[in-house]
Amino acid sequence: MTFGKPIIFLILSISLVLSDEFGPIGAGRPGMANPTTSVPVGLYQFEMGLNSDMNDVFSYPLFFRTGIFSKTEIQVGYSDNISIGILYGSFNIAKSLEQSIIFSTSLSESNNEISAIDLYLPFSLSTSFPIWGQIARSFPFQEAESTSFSYALGTGSPFTDKINWFIEFYGDVTTSEQGIDTGGTYLLNQTIQLDFSFGTSLTNTESKFVELGFSFRIPK
Numbered sequence: 001m002t003f004g005k006p007i008i009f010l011i012l013s014i015s016l017v018l019s020d021e022f023g024p025i026g027a028g029r030p031g032m033a034n035p036t037t038s039v040p041v042g043l044y045q046f047e048m049g050l051n052s053d054m055n056d057v058f059s060y061p062l063f064f065r066t067g068i069f070s071k072t073e074i075q076v077g078y079s080d081n082i083s084i085g086i087l088y089g090s091f092n093i094a095k096s097l098e099q100s101i102i103f104s105t106s107l108s109e110s111n112n113e114i115s116a117i118d119l120y121l122p123f124s125l126s127t128s129f130p131i132w133g134q135i136a137r138s139f140p141f142q143e144a145e146s147t148s149f150s151y152a153l154g155t156g157s158p159f160t161d162k163i164n165w166f167i168e169f170y171g172d173v174t175t176s177e178q179g180i181d182t183g184g185t186y187l188l189n190q191t192i193q194l195d196f197s198f199g200t201s202l203t204n205t206e207s208k209f210v211e212l213g214f215s216f217r218i219p220k
Helices: 004-018
Strands: 043-052 062-069 072-078 082-094 097-107 114-125 131-140 148-158 163-172 177-189 192-201 208-219
Touching: 082 114
Parallel strands: none
Antiparallel strands: 043 062, 043 208, 062 072, 072 082, 082 097, 097 114, 114 131, 131 148, 148 163, 163 177, 177 192, 192 208
């Protein structure tokens, strides 16, 4: 017996119910920058991907988000390790500039101890030519590792009501690594988003990736 079709049908049915109650889904993927708004209270949001380094190495990033208060969400992620974070968003320190702040802890590869604490400061500038990005700082618990400082800056716009494109520049000041990625999203309905992206390192041109993603949300 296969469960694939019933699960897809269930997600689509729930999506039709939620589409009138909440606005369109705002996923934290694709791209390096984190979101500036939280998932509404009353929803579970799942974001997942299939990533390839173009050299037979695959990863399957998973991300779970749920609103706990107004403008506040809990995040749980998994790729090479587990991360747990909290986001407070949708605040403005300047006109047309929306921001959020994220505190996150990352566990070691064996997931039995904290390896780092991360601070993210995403932002989004609402103008005729939208700009978004973030600055981030990672504080490792291992003495042998140094504190890292990273950044991302991107822009994009809609092709249609359902299709959007983006391009993003990112880097790590500590290691002097830089990269660029681009891609697009397709809003299947108010609660389901598909995405595709690819990128390359500007420091090491042999380092590339391509990624497919799927995001959806359901009621608690």
